[in-house]
Every structure is written in structure tokens, then in C-alpha cells.
């Protein structure tokens with residue numbers, strides 16, 4: 001159930017407002033994380049006259065002073081269910097209306113992919129930076145770096161061929177993954 005703006009506005013009395021903000025944790029990232037009960041999907045929920053209402057939908061309509069539409073035309077002009085998306089932070093518990101945007105379920109799924117891709121690329125970049133600092137540490141290993149052996153001077157080690165200009169690292173010294 002989602003209330004209309006008018007219903008929500010009447011319901012949001014000063015007493016309820018106090019109780020509401022007690023359950024919100026404002027983080028440094030600007031997220032308003034719901035500390036109250038959660039839905040099975042992980043969204044904040046609140047008792048609204050005996051109905052469970054998702055908190056981000058409540059703050060969305062209260063902030064915009066408008067009802068949440070049931071449907072929205074998609075790019076082809078076809079009407080599809082309207083959803084409130086966690087566009088800026090991908091935090092299901094966040095109910096900061098500035099982090100929320102309305103859209104279609106299709107757009108919502110795309111957001112998830114975009115956010116996950118950005119996260120993956122960032123994790124990849126950080127891993128690469130760490131790896132370049134200590135190239136002999138295994139990619140996913142937190143073992144100490146293996147010192148780079150000095151260039152081999154003996155003829156024997158050159159038999160190993162390019163690009164192994166230094167003696168092969170004994171197996172027992174290789175980091176385990």
C-alpha cells in the first residue's frame with residue numbers, strides 16, 4: 001500500500017515526525033539509513049495506519065508533495081509500473097529523497113547494473129594500484145611481497161629464456177592465492 005500525498009501529510013504529525021527521525025541515521029555520504037524494520041527485500045518499512053509502507057516511497061512523495069503514480073510511459077510510450085529508484089547511492093535502506101528518482105522497473109534494473117559495474121571497475125582499479133605497488137604479491141593474496149631477485153649474471157639462468165632474466169622463484173616462495 002502507498003498513501004497519497006494528502007494521506008501521508010495528515011499522517012506525518014509532529015509526534016510521528018519525532019519517532020520517524022529517531023529511526024534515521026544520516027551518514028557522511030548523505031544517505032538517510034533506516035534503522036527501523038525492513039521488508040524482505042531490504043527496504044525500510046513503517047507502519048502506516050496498520051499498513052506496511054516502504055519508507056523511501058513515503059519520503060519521496062512527502063518531499064515532492066505529489067502522489068506516486070502507478071504507471072509511467074516508457075521510451076516507447078507504453079505504460080509500465082512506476083518505481084522509486086535508489087539512483088544516487090544503491091542503498092535500499094536510504095530514504096533521502098535527494099538520492100531517489102522515479103522511473104520504470106526497466107530503468108531500475110539498468111541502474112543496478114550501472115552501479116554494480118561502477119563498483120566493480122572501482123574495485124578493479126584499486127586492486128591494480130595495489131598490485132603495481134607490490135607486483136610480486138598475488139592479486140588476491142595478502143601475503144608479504146616477495147623481493148625482486150637481482151638480475152642473474154650466470155650463463156645458466158639465461159637458458160630459461162626471455163623474459164626470465166633472473167632465476168626462477170622457488171615454488172615454496174610463491175604466494176598462495
Ligand SMILES: [Zn+2]
Nearest residue numbers: 031089094099
Ligand atoms: Zn542514499
